[in-house]
Amino acid sequence: MNATIIDAINDALHAEMRNDDRTLVFGQDVAESGGVFRATDGLLAAFGSDRVLDTPLSEIAIVGSAVGLATHGFRPIAEIQFSGFLPPAFDQLVTNASRIRWRTRGELTAPMVVRTPYGAGVRALEHHSESLEGAYGHVPGLTVAIPSTPHDAKGMLISAIRDPDPVLFMEPKHVYRSLREDIPEGAYTEPLGEAAIRREGDDVTVVSWGAMMHKTLEAVDNLDGVDAEVIDLRTISPLDRETITESVRKTGRCVVVHEAAKTGGFAGELVATINDEVLLYLEAPIERVTGFDIPVPLLSMEDYYVPHPPRIEEAITKTVSY
Amino acid sequence: MDDSPRTVPPAAADIGVDPLSQGDLEIETYRVVRSDGSFDAERVPDLDDEAFRDLYRWMLLQRIYDERATKLQRRGRLGTIASGHGQEASIIGSGYALSRDDWIFPYGREAGALLLHGLSMRDLLLYWRGVEDASRMEGANVFGMAISIGSHIPLATGKAWGLELDGEDAIAFANLGDGATSTGAFHEGLNFAGVLGVPAVFFCQNNQYAISLPFDEQTNAETVAQKALAYGVDGIRVDGNDVLAVYNAVSTARERALEGAPVLVEAVTYRRSAHTTSDDPTRYRSGDEVDEWEERDPLARYRAFLERTGRWDAIDEDTIREEVEAEFDEAVDAADAVEERGIDELFAYLHEEMPPELERQLEELRDLLEERPDMYEFIEQRPKG
Secondary structure, three states, rough: OEEEEEHHHHHHHHHHHHHOOOOOEOOOOOOOOOOOOOOOOOOHHHOOOOOOEEOOOOOOHHHHHHHHHHOOOEEEEOOOOHHHOHHHHHHHHHHHHHHHHOOOOOOOOOOOOOEEEOOOOOOOOOOOOOOHHHHHHOOOEEEEEOOHHHHHHHHHHHHHOOOOOOOEEEEEHHHOHHHHHHHOOOOOOOOOOOOOEEEEEOOOOEOOOHHHHHHHHHHHHHHHOOOEEEOOOEEEEOOOHHHHHHHHHHOEEEEEEEEEEOOOOHHHHHHHHHHHHHHOEEEEEEOOEEEEEOOOOHHHHHHHHHHOOOHHHHHHHHHHHH | OOOOOOOOOOOOOOOOOOOHHHHOOOOEEEEOOOOOOOOOOHHHHOOOOOHHHHHHHHHHHHHHHHHHHHHHHOOOOOOOOOOOOHHHHHHHHHOOOOOOEEEEEEEOHHHHHHHHOOOHHHHHHHHHOOHHHHHOOOOEEEEEOOOOOOOOOOHHHHHHHHHHHHHEEEEEEEEEHHHHHHHHHHHHHHHHHHHHOOOEEEEEEOOOOEOEEEEEHHOOOOOOHHHHHOOEEEEEEEEEHHHHHHHHHHHHHHHHHOOOOOOOOOOOOOOOOOOOOOOOHOOOOHHHHHHHHHHOOOHHHHHHHHHOOOOHHHHHHHHHHHHHHHHHHHHHHHHHHOOOOOOHHOOOOOOOOOOOHHHHHOOOOOHHHHHHHEEEEHOOOOOOO
């Protein structure tokens, strides 16, 4: 089928709800209205109100009860309407979901997915545009996955639902509907914890994920005479160190692009990983192209914040000509 | 031109707006046995003599366990512990009303209830000794301790949801203190339980303090029980130092929960010990207050009831005491016999399969310990004395 990311997510949910009757979908406005982005459209009609539920505005209860259900052998797929509203439930991810297997020595587990749209660029209201993947990726025991294409969105979501441990599935809402590609019918999986090489090249490694992936590819296309290798990280945690270090070993140069704020952002972890393993292959300092260390601005100035292709092009050019 | 008023006149008294107030509520504190041992005969639960004796035995066990565990902690053989001293009737009255199929979400003070539920005393001691293996809660439907106050309440809602979906004849039972009722997780967990109509009982042992903060400074609400009404669930307020009253309250709550009506139970009691062994309560409360509650001792009250009903003669307190002391000694020996764990245990169980980076970190630590055996001088698996 020819699908956008939102179609692919919807298709993945239908497929896994059909495959496994222990799956449940719940969250704010996911049942009757099919979700504010329509990601869960049609699920209520297909699977009924025992398995597809609207919840109150209760992020703590949504994520906390998902943990309780998961420990009882269900496979809850919870939606947090916007990732800007996830912080209240951060406690449940840190205190309960991510560590339940560890603290009970495997006696109890929490196979659950929290889906949430993240990132700037849709001219939404305040608190709708954050990118805190670095913070979530810092939590031991929590898998943080971010697809950037329709094909990955479906395959990675199915992997997340089948994963034996909790997965935070962050969806790049800016590109929910702006990309289309043909994806396979029926269930298929894309692995979590493995990056994808989107474009092979020898001059510089450019790493990105989510919506920024597409800005990065655009920037690389705009640069004549630079043979860039572009890596889509796809999973923040666990991090695929090997794909990155292998690439940097080849190119000797690296640029990391993310829309989250710079300081303490996940690019820092990538720089440290390269430093640990392939420092002596580097021919230039690693560049970071990120959001600024400010909250995501309201819509009128949001575009100054988001790394657009010219900023990415400048960083790549600087690195290549160092 | 802006003609909007800059000042607002006071509302007149006679315009008929009559705010709903907690003063409009009449909340009974349910009681079976009064402090002198006299009782309401109709309310005495239909239990056999063995069970009446059992309740006393378990309360005494809770008391001895807390005393012994506290001593053990003072000698550096347990980590920080939280005692249930003064709350024995709440702990045992509730624990005795549960089926082994129910799931308890503990908050730390309810040793007796967990032992009643099938947990071994060895494992309980091991938990306070900082050994994760104890959190397997082997042989008992018990979750890990909710050390982060209130964080377990939505979990209990989710568990109850699962029990209901599977059509099981069991409830999720969350123990919590009054402190937890100020958290967002309490509010969200109860509200959602009400919406779903799941078999959950939220049992608040209102021991009057959140560490140092007295109940009347935690909330302007006069009771915890009344909070149930805001969520459209049922509330019960019970004398938490009356074991028969707690037993009846929790039995009733459990029945209602099984019918799809979650219940918030407030057991009014008092924490006579410190918050934990790291706390000094003389900094924030008076000795008079503690003495006052000592006069309302749950064991003494229940004993007075047993005496009045002619059941006390069949109870040999010294023998029970000896048995419990011996049980505790055995549990300590069994805990001592557990070998110190290897470092693999640190990295195991976080994921179903260990990711390569964790394997690397484990290897790094292993190599360091080999290269620098003086590292062991910095490692002590036992609590600090």
